[in-house]
Amino acid sequence: MERAAKSTSELIESVNALLRERCTSSCRCHIEDIRPKLGKAPSAGNWEVLLFFGPIECQARVGKVIAEAQEKFSLKIVPE
Secondary structure (H helix, E strand, O other): OOEEEOOHHHHHHHHHHHHHHHOOOOOOOEEEEEEEOOOOOOOOOOEEEEEEEOOHHHHHHHHHHHHHHHHHOOEEEOOO
16 A cells, blocks of 8 residues: 655655665765655656765665665655
8 A cells, every 4th residue: 555755754764764774884875865866756767866975885775775666665756
């Protein structure tokens, strides 16, 4: 069952939880802000990461992790 998130902050928390699962314990990569790409519906693959902190290897997988987080936590993000 799909549910709407209250805001993108719930998606950010979910993505950061998945990043922590995937990365080494010494890695502190995380995203702080994302938004739907201009003119796109806020769905898997249509997100622009505004603030990412971490190594390039982690940044390369963030798009995939965003889509996984939406699926895993059954989130449908509604525009604020």
